[in-house]
Amino acid sequence: MEYYNLKDPRIRTGFRGAVEKGISSNMGLFMPARIPRPDEAFFSRLPGLALPEIAMEVGQLYVGNEIPVPAMRQICEEAFDFPVIIRQLDERSQVLELFHGPTAAFKDFGARFMAGCFRYFSTQDDRRTVVLVATSGDTGGAIASSFLGVDGVDVVILYPSGMVSRLQENQITTMGSNITAIEIEGTFDDCQAMVKGILSGAATGGRVKLTSANSINIARLIPQTFYYYYALARTGKGTVLSVPSGNFGNITAAAMAWKSGLGILHLVAATNINRVVPEYLDTGIFKPAPTVATIANAMDVGNPGNFDRLRRVFDDDYETISRSVAGCWFDDDRISKHMGEEYLRTGYILDPHGAVASLGLKEYLDSHPGTTGIFAATAHPAKFTGIVEPLIGREVEVPDSLVKFLSGTKRSVKMRPGTENLKQYLIDSYGC
Numbered sequence: 001m002e003y004y005n006l007k008d009p010r011i012r013t014g015f016r017g018a019v020e021k022g023i024s025s026n027m028g029l030f031m032p033a034r035i036p037r038p039d040e041a042f043f044s045r046l047p048g049l050a051l052p053e054i055a056m057e058v059g060q061l062y063v064g065n066e067i068p069v070p071a072m073r074q075i076c077e078e079a080f081d082f083p084v085i086i087r088q089l090d091e092r093s094q095v096l097e098l099f100h101g102p103t104a105a106f107k108d109f110g111a112r113f114m115a116g117c118f119r120y121f122s123t124q125d126d127r128r129t130v131v132l133v134a135t136s137g138d139t140g141g142a143i144a145s146s147f148l149g150v151d152g153v154d155v156v157i158l159y160p161s162g163m164v165s166r167l168q169e170n171q172i173t174t175m176g177s178n179i180t181a182i183e184i185e186g187t188f189d190d191c192q193a194m195v196k197g198i199l200s201g202a203a204t205g206g207r208v209k210l211t212s213a214n215s216i217n218i219a220r221l222i223p224q225t226f227y228y229y230y231a232l233a234r235t236g237k238g239t240v241l242s243v244p245s246g247n248f249g250n251i252t253a254a255a256m257a258w259k260s261g262l263g264i265l266h267l268v269a270a271t272n273i274n275r276v277v278p279e280y281l282d283t284g285i286f287k288p289a290p291t292v293a294t295i296a297n298a299m300d301v302g303n304p305g306n307f308d309r310l311r312r313v314f315d316d317d318y319e320t321i322s323r324s325v326a327g328c329w330f331d332d333d334r335i336s337k338h339m340g341e342e343y344l345r346t347g348y349i350l351d352p353h354g355a356v357a358s359l360g361l362k363e364y365l366d367s368h369p370g371t372t373g374i375f376a377a378t379a380h381p382a383k384f385t386g387i388v389e390p391l392i393g394r395e396v397e398v399p400d401s402l403v404k405f406l407s408g409t410k411r412s413v414k415m416r417p418g419t420e421n422l423k424q425y426l427i428d429s430y431g432c
C-alpha cells in the first residue's frame with residue numbers, strides 16, 4: 001500500500017514511512033493512495049468476526065507486507081483485548097460503546113494499535129525510538145498506557161501544568177518505567193510548539209530516533225475503522241452513524257470504512273460549540289476559529305487536524321461530502337439537558353461527548369422518519385463525574401481500569417516553555 005502526502009502528493013511512501021514521518025518533518029497528513037476494499041467474502045463473514053479478526057484482515061490491507069501476518073496478528077490481539085459493546089436504547093437507536101479500554105476512552109484503539117506498530121518497527125532497527133507527545137489531557141493517558149513496557153521505545157509526554165484533571169494527570173505521571181511525564185509551566189499550545197520545534201529541527205542519524213505519536217498519525221486513524229465494521233455488521237445495512245467529533249479523526253475513519261463498502265446510510269458529524277465543520281457543511285466555507293472551552297472538552301478544537309483528510313475521502317468535492325455527512329452542533333446547555341433527559345427516559349448514562357453524538361443522531365432521526373441509527377460513545381461517564389453526577393442525581397460507578405488512577409505517586413519533570421529546554425533534557429537523558 002502506498003501513502004501520499006496531502007500537502008504535496010508527489011511525496012509518496014509506504015506504511016512505515018507514513019507512520020514514522022507522521023508530522024515529524026512538518027510534512028502534513030498522509031493518506032492511503034486508495035481506500036482498500038475488503039472482498040465480498042469478507043463482508044459475508046463479517047457478522048461472525050471478532051474485533052481482532054476484523055482488525056487483522058482490514059489492517060493487513062493497509063499495511064501490506066510491511067508487517068508480516070504473524071506480527072500483525074499479535075499486534076491486533078494485544079491491542080484489542082477489551083470489548084466493544086452495542087446497546088439498544090430504543091426502537092430506533094443504539095449506542096456503540098468505545099470506552100471499555102484501559103483508559104476508558106476510544107483513543108485506546110488508535111494508541112494501542114500505533115504502539116504495536118512502533119514496537120514491531122523498533123525490532124527492525126538497532127536504535128531506540130523516543131516518542132514525543134503533547135497532550136491536553138486524554139491522549140497522554142492513552143499513549144502512556146499503550147506504550148508502557150514496550151521494548152526499544154521511550155515515551156516523553158508534555159502536558160500543561162494545572163490544566164488537566166487529576167485522573168488524567170495520574171494516568172500520565174504514575175506509570176514510570178519507559179514513560180516520562182514533563183509538566184510544562186504553560187499551555188497546551190506551548191507543549192505542542194516544543195514538540196514541533198524539536199521534531200522539525202531534529203538531526204536524524206543520531207543514536208536515537210525521535211518521532212511523535214500525535215493525533216494525526218495514520219497508525220491511529222486506521223484502527224478506528226475496525227470497530228465500524230464490527231458495529232455495522234451487527235446493526236444491519238442502512239444505518240445512520242453519528243460520531244462526536246473534535247479533530248475529526250474518528251469520523252474520517254467512519255467515512256473510510258463506508259467508502260470501502262460498509263453499508264452506512266448517512267454520517268452525522270456532531271460537535272460542540274466549536275462548529276467550524278458543521279458550518280462548512282452548511283455553507284461550503286471552512287473558517288478555522290479560536291477554540292472555545294466546553295463540557296465536552298476533548299472536542300474543543302477550532303481548527304480540526306483531520307478536516308483535509310475527511311474532505312479527501314469525498315474527493316474534495318463539496319457536493320459529495322455535504323450529501324453524505326450531516327453536521328450539527330450543540331452548546332453546553334443543550335448537552336447538559338440531554339444528559340439528564342436521556343437518563344430519565346432510558347436509564348442510560350451519557351458522558352458529555354456521547355451526549356453530543358446522541359443529540360446529533362436524535363436530530364437526524366427526528367427529521368428522517370423510518371430511519372434507524374447508532375451513535376458512538378467515546379468516553380466512560382466516570383471520567384466526567386463532576387459534570388455527569390449532578391445532572392442525573394446519582395453517583396457513577398468507576399470502572400476497575402480507572403480505579404487505580406484515583407491514587408498513585410506522581411512523578412514528573414517540571415519545565416518552562418521553550419524548545420531549548422526540551423532539547424537540553426533530551427540531550428541529558430538520551431544523548432540526542
Ligand SMILES: *Cc1c(COP(=O)(O)O)cnc(C)c1O
Pocket residue numbers: 105106107138244245246247248249250251298299353378379
Ligand atoms: C478525542 C475525543 C473525541 C474527538 O475525536 P476526534 O477523532 O478528534 O474527532 C471525542 N470524544 C472523546 C472522549 C475524545 O477523547
